[in-house]
Amino acid sequence: MSQLKNDRYLRALQCLPVDYTPVWIMRQAGRYLPEYRQLRLTAGSFMNLCQTPELACEVTLQPLKRFDLDAAIIFSDILTIPDAMGLGLHFETGEGPKFIKPIINVTDIKQLPIPDPEQSLKYVMDAIRLTRKELDGKVPLIGFSGSPWTLATYMIEGGSSKSFTKIKKMMYSNPKALHLLLEKLANSVALYLNAQIKAGAQSIMIFDTWGGVLSHQSYQEFSLYYMQMIISELIRGTKSADMLSYVPVTLFTKGGGLWLEPIRQTGCDAIGVDWTVDLNKIKSKGQIAIQGNLDPSVLYADKSTIESNVEAVLTEYGYHNGHIFNLGHGILQDIPVEHVQHFIHAVHQQSKRFHCD
Amino acid sequence: MSQLKNDRYLRALQCLPVDYTPVWIMRQAGRYLPEYRQLRLTAGSFMNLCQTPELACEVTLQPLKRFDLDAAIIFSDILTIPDAMGLGLHFETGEGPKFIKPIINVTDIKQLPIPDPEQSLKYVMDAIRLTRKELDGKVPLIGFSGSPWTLATYMIEGGSSKSFTKIKKMMYSNPKALHLLLEKLANSVALYLNAQIKAGAQSIMIFDTWGGVLSHQSYQEFSLYYMQMIISELIRGTKSADMLSYVPVTLFTKGGGLWLEPIRQTGCDAIGVDWTVDLNKIKSKGQIAIQGNLDPSVLYADKSTIESNVEAVLTEYGYHNGHIFNLGHGILQDIPVEHVQHFIHAVHQQSKRFHCD
Numbered sequence: 001m002s003q004l005k006n007d008r009y010l011r012a013l014q015c016l017p018v019d020y021t022p023v024w025i026m027r028q029a030g031r032y033l034p035e036y037r038q039l040r041l042t043a044g045s046f047m048n049l050c051q052t053p054e055l056a057c058e059v060t061l062q063p064l065k066r067f068d069l070d071a072a073i074i075f076s077d078i079l080t081i082p083d084a085m086g087l088g089l090h091f092e093t094g095e096g097p098k099f100i101k102p103i104i105n106v107t108d109i110k111q112l113p114i115p116d117p118e119q120s121l122k123y124v125m126d127a128i129r130l131t132r133k134e135l136d137g138k139v140p141l142i143g144f145s146g147s148p149w150t151l152a153t154y155m156i157e158g159g160s161s162k163s164f165t166k167i168k169k170m171m172y173s174n175p176k177a178l179h180l181l182l183e184k185l186a187n188s189v190a191l192y193l194n195a196q197i198k199a200g201a202q203s204i205m206i207f208d209t210w211g212g213v214l215s216h217q218s219y220q221e222f223s224l225y226y227m228q229m230i231i232s233e234l235i236r237g238t239k240s241a242d243m244l245s246y247v248p249v250t251l252f253t254k255g256g257g258l259w260l261e262p263i264r265q266t267g268c269d270a271i272g273v274d275w276t277v278d279l280n281k282i283k284s285k286g287q288i289a290i291q292g293n294l295d296p297s298v299l300y301a302d303k304s305t306i307e308s309n310v311e312a313v314l315t316e317y318g319y320h321n322g323h324i325f326n327l328g329h330g331i332l333q334d335i336p337v338e339h340v341q342h343f344i345h346a347v348h349q350q351s352k353r354f355h356c357d
Numbered sequence: 358m359s360q361l362k363n364d365r366y367l368r369a370l371q372c373l374p375v376d377y378t379p380v381w382i383m384r385q386a387g388r389y390l391p392e393y394r395q396l397r398l399t400a401g402s403f404m405n406l407c408q409t410p411e412l413a414c415e416v417t418l419q420p421l422k423r424f425d426l427d428a429a430i431i432f433s434d435i436l437t438i439p440d441a442m443g444l445g446l447h448f449e450t451g452e453g454p455k456f457i458k459p460i461i462n463v464t465d466i467k468q469l470p471i472p473d474p475e476q477s478l479k480y481v482m483d484a485i486r487l488t489r490k491e492l493d494g495k496v497p498l499i500g501f502s503g504s505p506w507t508l509a510t511y512m513i514e515g516g517s518s519k520s521f522t523k524i525k526k527m528m529y530s531n532p533k534a535l536h537l538l539l540e541k542l543a544n545s546v547a548l549y550l551n552a553q554i555k556a557g558a559q560s561i562m563i564f565d566t567w568g569g570v571l572s573h574q575s576y577q578e579f580s581l582y583y584m585q586m587i588i589s590e591l592i593r594g595t596k597s598a599d600m601l602s603y604v605p606v607t608l609f610t611k612g613g614g615l616w617l618e619p620i621r622q623t624g625c626d627a628i629g630v631d632w633t634v635d636l637n638k639i640k641s642k643g644q645i646a647i648q649g650n651l652d653p654s655v656l657y658a659d660k661s662t663i664e665s666n667v668e669a670v671l672t673e674y675g676y677h678n679g680h681i682f683n684l685g686h687g688i689l690q691d692i693p694v695e696h697v698q699h700f701i702h703a704v705h706q707q708s709k710r711f712h713c714d
Contacts, residue, residue, distance in 0.1 A: 162519075163689065168654035172662055215632035215652045215685075217669065258614050258633055275572035276615055295572045297525035305529055312574065328572075332520065 078146030117195030143201025212255020435503030500558025569612020
């Protein structure tokens with residue numbers, strides 16, 4: 001493998017000094033890019049994009065060609081595991097993800113297989129292997145998965161949800177069944193992420209997009225517990241002078257700002273936070289890395305507003321090590337491309353003065 | 358006016374001792390009740406229910422006839438003010454609220470009138486006057502309004518929203534225009550709530566349903582600031598031995614669990630919190646009242662699960678004064694009526710031991 005030319009992201013994840021704050025963007029390979037929309041049209045379906053390693057690699061690299069990003073994230077979907085379990089993932093136009101065979105009862109759960117990542121999810125590993133080769137050490141490559149709780153919401157609701165009625169009914173009336181599902185998912189996710197690491201992922205993100213709809217007790221029991229289980233099973237390597245032999249893990253619970261201390265205790269290397277969190281108030285800064293947290297809607301605004309909001313986030317984080325700049329959630333699909341350019345430039349330029357040791 | 362027979366709710370709002378924890382339910386008059394659905398069918402439209410004082414009064418009293426609730430809340434909608442401003446509120450089946458004339462630009466904002474509550478919103482005051490009479494002192498009557506920010510989201514988005522794109526675009530690209538709207542709304546809400554107090558509302562709730570979608574800085578600037586303005590203009594009376602001469606105000610920002618201290622500083626009497634908040638961690642308990650915070654989905658479960666979850670909330674709050682039991686958001690429309698009965702009974706029975714002085 002080629003030597004890594006930009007290690008800011010991996011250094012920041014280990015709270016090591018950097019010359020400026022690294023930045024990447026959740027969903028940086030996506031619909032706001034005209035070249036993505038073009039490729040999506042010719043690819044036939046979204047799933048075909050994900051499942052064809054050459055196309056997934058091309059999409060992964062698209063934002064890197066335009067912007068001075070400090071990391072790439074493999075183009076895929078959080079719902080690949082339930083699809084590999086046989087639920088039949090498909091995307092209806094403007095409707096979000098749907099499953100042909102959602103989970104209805106405990107019998108469905110018992111019958112779910114644990115996917116072998118190098119069989120039914122081999123397309124993800126192939127995309128990672130190819131992308132590592134194509135990146136040629138330009139920036140590190142991030143692998144990812146949805147959290148067990150988040151995957152379970154889609155599997156039980158049958159798709160996106162506003163009120164999470166079905167899974168919450170199961171949670172409060174048949175918690176054992178839900179725990180069985182979450183345990184299977186945790187096992188599957190651990191295998192999946194370890195395979196991604198083996199294929200070349202240099203850092204791991206766990207997206208707990210829907211953990212924030214839980215009560216504080218239920219969050220610990222039904223979401224955090226299983227993320228901790230996954231983290232304990234990941235083969236991350238060891239921290240050493242050769243920073244690159246270690247694969248850091250970032251845990252992002254959208255709406256989880258009240259639970260940063262229990263999240264930290266999972267043993268993750270970084271916590272993703274959304275824009276409701278005041279970075280100034282995070283007590284463990286410098287001990288654990290923090291990713292975030294600009295409101296994605298700021299990118300609708302003009303250059304000077306983007307700059308002043310970037311400045312506000314940098315100032316809140318202050319002079320500690322361990323900040324990875326990002327939005328607090330995925331980039332919105334109608335953001336102008338030149339605003340993204342301004343944003344990344346602003347993070348790099350304005351952050352220099354916070355790294356002057 | 359008749360003497361108040363049950364003052365637990367008003368006492369708890371002032372952090373005074375009570376014999377057991379008072380309970381009411383957000384949206385307690387609503388679709389989960391068969392008698393509501395029956396009346397809704399014959400009333401023609403939802404707005405007709407709200408705008409006919411006899412019907413609004415009847416709906417307000419429906420849950421009080423079934424359950425041993427400690428407060429009534431006037432049946433109305435949070436969007437009565439924008440409707441009175443001329444935006445044309447209507448409800449499409451299964452679609453939520455819509456406005457015929459949403460706010461598009463600053464000219465629209467400049468032309469908005471400040472509604473005279475005893476003119477275009479007189480139907481609400483008439484409903485309050487009638488309901489006070491019908492209640493005959495059984496329990497106190499709560500008046501309410503949406504927060505300026507929450508009203509503005511509907512007025513600018515044209516209805517419900519998932520991403521709040523239009524209002525956030527305005528917030529980041531033309532904040533002056535949005536501030537002009539929010540100021541008009543704050544003035545209107547203050548007049549509206551003072552008229553409700555004059556008509557007989559014995560306590561006030563401000564629902565900031567969508568404050569939680571803001572960043573922590575924007576929350577203070579675009580939502581909390583205007584709620585504070587309203588609170589400072591309310592004619593609440595004075596706290597005295599005669600507890601009934603004071604009208605306490607509860608401020609509820611859904612998803613605002615990280616901001617309880619700034620919320621407390623508005624001068625409100627109680628803070629509503631959702632189920633993401635661990636009541637055990639609220640430092641100001643006993644100094645300010647807290648309303649909440651059971652996950653509404655718990656009411657899907659069986660009797661013993663409802664009881665254990667009620668117990669968990671009571672135990673977290675502990676032996677302090679100032680707890681008003683409620684769900685962390687409105688009751689869901691498919692909750693079985695007998696579960697609501699269990700819930701209220703559980704709160705009353707199980708809370709006695711926390712009030713043993």
